[in-house]
Amino acid sequence: MSCVPCTSHLKNLTLAIAAIALLTAVVGCKKASINPFPASGAISGWDKTSDTRVFAAKNLWQYIDGDAEQYISAGVVSTSTSDYKYQGQLEAVVDVYTMSDTAGASKILATGQTKDAKTVTLGDAGVAYAQSIIFRKGPSLVRIVAYESTPRTQDALLALAHGVEAKL
Amino acid sequence: MNNRREFLKTTATGAFLLGAQSRLGLAAVLDRDTKSKVVVARDPALHGPDGQIDEKRVLVLLDRAMAAYTGREHPVEAWKHILPQGPGKIIGLKTNGLGGKGISTHLALVLAVCERLQQAGVKPGEIIVWDRNARDLEACGLTINSDPSRVRCFGSDVSGFEDEPVTFGSAVNVKLSKILTRECDMVIGLPILKDHSMAGVTFAMKNMYGVVQHPQELHAGGCNPCVADLNCIPVVRQKVRFTIGDAISSVYDGGPGFHPEHLWQPNALIVGEDRVALDHTAWQMLERKRAEEGMPTFEAAGRPPRYIATAADVEHKLGVDDPQRIHLMEI
Numbered sequence: 001m002s003c004v005p006c007t008s009h010l011k012n013l014t015l016a017i018a019a020i021a022l023l024t025a026v027v028g029c030k031k032a033s034i035n036p037f038p039a040s041g042a043i044s045g046w047d048k049t050s051d052t053r054v055f056a057a058k059n060l061w062q063y064i065d066g067d068a069e070q071y072i073s074a075g076v077v078s079t080s081t082s083d084y085k086y087q088g089q090l091e092a093v094v095d096v097y098t099m100s101d102t103a104g105a106s107k108i109l110a111t112g113q114t115k116d117a118k119t120v121t122l123g124d125a126g127v128a129y130a131q132s133i134i135f136r137k138g139p140s141l142v143r144i145v146a147y148e149s150t151p152r153t154q155d156a157l158l159a160l161a162h163g164v165e166a167k168l
Numbered sequence: 169m170n171n172r173r174e175f176l177k178t179t180a181t182g183a184f185l186l187g188a189q190s191r192l193g194l195a196a197v198l199d200r201d202t203k204s205k206v207v208v209a210r211d212p213a214l215h216g217p218d219g220q221i222d223e224k225r226v227l228v229l230l231d232r233a234m235a236a237y238t239g240r241e242h243p244v245e246a247w248k249h250i251l252p253q254g255p256g257k258i259i260g261l262k263t264n265g266l267g268g269k270g271i272s273t274h275l276a277l278v279l280a281v282c283e284r285l286q287q288a289g290v291k292p293g294e295i296i297v298w299d300r301n302a303r304d305l306e307a308c309g310l311t312i313n314s315d316p317s318r319v320r321c322f323g324s325d326v327s328g329f330e331d332e333p334v335t336f337g338s339a340v341n342v343k344l345s346k347i348l349t350r351e352c353d354m355v356i357g358l359p360i361l362k363d364h365s366m367a368g369v370t371f372a373m374k375n376m377y378g379v380v381q382h383p384q385e386l387h388a389g390g391c392n393p394c395v396a397d398l399n400c401i402p403v404v405r406q407k408v409r410f411t412i413g414d415a416i417s418s419v420y421d422g423g424p425g426f427h428p429e430h431l432w433q434p435n436a437l438i439v440g441e442d443r444v445a446l447d448h449t450a451w452q453m454l455e456r457k458r459a460e461e462g463m464p465t466f467e468a469a470g471r472p473p474r475y476i477a478t479a480a481d482v483e484h485k486l487g488v489d490d491p492q493r494i495h496l497m498e499i
Contacts, residue, residue, distance in 0.1 A: 061384035065266060065377070066424040069387060070365055091269065112422045114429050131428035145426060147270045149219070 036096050036140070037082045038163040046160050049091075050083035070111065071097060075104035077139075086156045090148055094164060097141040105136035120158065123165050130154060133161045137168045203495040204442035204488050206449045209233035210499070214416060214435040221416065226276040230284065230412070233439040236499050247288035250410050250441075252354050259290055260352035261297045262408070264359045264375050265304030270426035273358045273414050275309035277437070281358065281412060282319050292319045298347045300378045301325035327351065329381040337397035337483075339388070342380040349403055357411040361438070361450050363423035363430070367391035368466040368473035370424050371450040372411045372443040373399045373486070395475035396484045399443065405486070411446050413438035420457045432457055444479045444487025445494045451476060 040047040053063070057076050060068040064079075071079070080096045099105045102124070109125060117127040123142070126135025131153055132145040144161055146153050211229045216222050234246040251259065261281060263273040278297055285295055293316035299305050301323040302312050313321045324345035335341045348355065359375035366387050367374055373395050377383035386394035399405060415436040422430045434453065440446050451473050455465060466472045480489040488494060 064425050065383055066364055066366060066370070066387065068384065093268065112427065112430075116429060129429040131431075145270065145428060147426075149428070 034168070036080070036142070036164050036167045037094060038160070038167065043160050043163040045087045045156060046163070047085050047088075048082055049085045052080050052082045055079045055081075071108065074107045075100035084160060086146075086152075086160075090146055090150060090153060090156060092144060092146040092157065092160065094160070095143045095145075096164070096168075097143070099139045099141060102136070102139055105139055105141040108141050109134055109136050120161075122158075122161055123168070126161070128154065128158065131157075133157050135161060135165065137165055140168050142168075203493050204440065204445040205237060205495045205497065206438065206440040206442070206445050207233050207236045207497045207499065208415075208436055208438050208449065208453075209236065210434070210436045212435055215433055221274060221276050223276040223279070226274070226416070227280040227283065229437055230277070230280045232499060233412070233437045234284075236497050237439050243284055244288050247284050251285075251288060251290065255289075256294065257290070257353040258294050258296060258351055259285060260347060260355040260407075261295065262355050262357050262359075262375060262378065263297060263299045263305065263308050263310070264370075264378060264414075265299050265307035266378065267307070267360070267362060267419070267424050268426045269307050269309075270428060270431070271360060271362060271417065271419055271423070272304070272307040273360050274416050277412070277414050277416065278308060278310065278358060281356065293317055295319045296347060296351055297321040298327075298345075299323050304378070322347075324379070324381075334401050334403075336400045337393055339394050340386065340397040340401070342382070342386070342398065342401075344401070344403065345379045345381075348379045348407060352407055354410075355408040357408055357413070357443070359411065359413055361413060361415040361418040361434070361453070363419050363421050363454060364391075364471070364473075365423065366471060367395065367475065368469075368471040369447065369451045369454055369476075371413055371438075372446040373475065373479060374447075376404055376408065379404065390471055390474060392473075392475040393478045393484075396479035396481075396486065399479060399486050400484050408443070410441055411439065411443055413446060413450065415450070415453065418454070418457075420454055420461065421463060442487035442494075444476060444489050446487075447473070447476050447479075448489045448491070448494065449496060 037052055055063050056078055057072055060079055077098045077100055082094050084092045116129055120126045120128045122135035123137030131149045134143045142164055144157055146157055209229050209232050211225055214225050231243045235241050238246040238249040240246040240249055265272040282295055305321055305323055310321050327346040329343040329345055330349055333341050333343050357372055357375050359371050362370045364370040367390055376398050415434040415438050418432050418434055419427055419430045420432050438446055438450055476489050479486040
C-alpha cells in the first residue's frame with residue numbers, strides 16, 4: 001500500500017519535470033528565434049533591403065574587424081545586421097548586438113557619446129544624433145545608422161528604432 | 169607570377185628588388201639622410217552645398233597632388249613616373265571598404281585613378297581594384313567584375329589565399345591574398361583616413377590588414393608591432409609602392425566603423441611613397457581635429473599609434489617618422 005502513493009508521486013513528478021522541460025524548450029526556442037528586424041512596410045516608408053546576417057562573437061571580426069574587440073570585451077554573444085531603405089532613397093543599417101547582460105549593453109552605449117547626443121525615449125536608454133540612434137533594451141544594444149543626413153533622417157530613424165524596440 | 173614557386177622566389181628576393189625597382193626614391197631616402205615627400209592636397213569645395221562629392225573636382229585634386237609629388241605638370245607624365253616600366257604590368261588598387269558605405273574609399277577617387285592609369289597606357293584589364301571581399305568593394309560603390317576587357321574588381325574571397333603562411337617578426341604569421349602575390353605587379357594603396365579603436369590611426373600601413381586571411385589575429389598591443397611587421401613582408405614591401413590616401417571624409421573617433429557623429433570632411437588627398445611618413449602625417453591631422461573637438465590625444469585615450477615609430481626603427485626601416493625628415497607639401 002505504501003508504494004502506491006510513491007509511484008503516483010513519482011509519475012506526477014516526472015510529468016511535472018517533463019512539462020517544465022518542454023516549457024523551457026519552447027521559451028528557449030522563442031528567445032532564440034526573436035527577429036528584431038521589421039519587415040518591409042511594417043514601419044511607414046521603410047523597406048528591409050537585405051537578408052539578416054548573424055555573426056557569433058568569434059566571427060564578429062568579419063563584420064567589424066577592429067571594432068569587434070570592444071564588443072567582445074563587453075560580452076557580445078551575437079550580432080545581427082540588416083540594411084534598410086527609407087522611401088527608396090535614404091539608406092540605413094540596423095545592428096542588433098545581443099550581449100550577455102545589461103551591463104555590457106550599458107557599457108557600449110556609454111562609449112563615445114558626444115555633446116551632440118540627444119536623449120531619446122527608447123528601450124531602457126538611448127541617444128540620437130543627426131544620422132544615428134543607439135539604444136539598449138535588456139541585454140540588447142541597437143545601433144541604427146543612416147548614410148545621409150537629410151531633414152527627414154532623424155524622424156525616419158526614430159520611427160524605425162521604435163519598430164525594432166517593439167520586436168525585442 | 170603564376171605559381172607557388174614563383175611566389176616564394178619573389179617573396180624571398182623582394183627586399184633586394186625594392187631598391188632596384190623603385191623609381192621614386194624611397195630606398196634612397198632610407199639609405200641616405202634625405203627627406204620623404206608627402207603631399208597633402210586640399211580642395212575645400214570638394215563637397216558641394218548638398219553634401220555630395222564633386223567628381224570632377226576629385227580628378228582635378230588628384231592631378232594637383234600627383235603633379236606636386238612627381239614634379240610633372242601633365243597628369244599622364246606624372247602617372248608614367250610612378251608606374252613600372254614595360255607593357256602588361258598588372259596594377260592593383262587596394263581600397264578600404266571595411267567601415268561600410270559611410271566611410272569607405274570614395275568611388276570618385278577610384279574612378280579618377282583608373283581614368284589616369286588608362287591614359288598613362290595601362291589597359292583596363294590590367295587594373296584590378298580589390299579588397300577583402302565583395303561586400304567591402306560594394307561598400308565603396310564598386311561593382312564586381314572579372315571580365316578582363318574592363319577594369320577588374322574582385323576580392324580575396326574570390327582569389328583565395330596562399331596555402332603557405334609567411335612570417336615576419338614574432339607575431340605575424342599570415343596567409344596572403346593571391347591578388348597581391350600572384351596577380352599584381354604593383355599595388356597602389358587607396359586607404360581612407362580613420363580613427364581606429366585599437367591602433368589609434370588606420371591609413372596607409374594598416375590598410376594592409378586587408379590583404380591577409382585572418383586580420384583579427386593581428387590586433388594585440390594596439391596592432392604594434394603587427395602593422396609594421398606585416399608591411400615588412402617582402403612581397404608587401406616590394407609591391408605596395410605608392411599610396412593615394414583618401415582624406416575626403418574621415419572619422420576622428422569611433423573608428424574604424426562608420427560613426428556619423430564623428431564624421432569630418434578634410435576634403436584632402438594624402439599622397440606619397442613612404443607609408444610611414446604618410447601615416448605620421450595622417451596621425452597628426454587626426455590629432456589636430458580631435459584637439460579642435462576637445463577630445464583627448466590618442467596617447468591620453470590609451471591608443472597611440474606606436475606602430476608608426478616601430479615601422480621606422482632599424483629593424484623595419486619602412487620609412488621615416490621624424491618630422492624633420494618629412495618634406496610635407498601642403499597645396
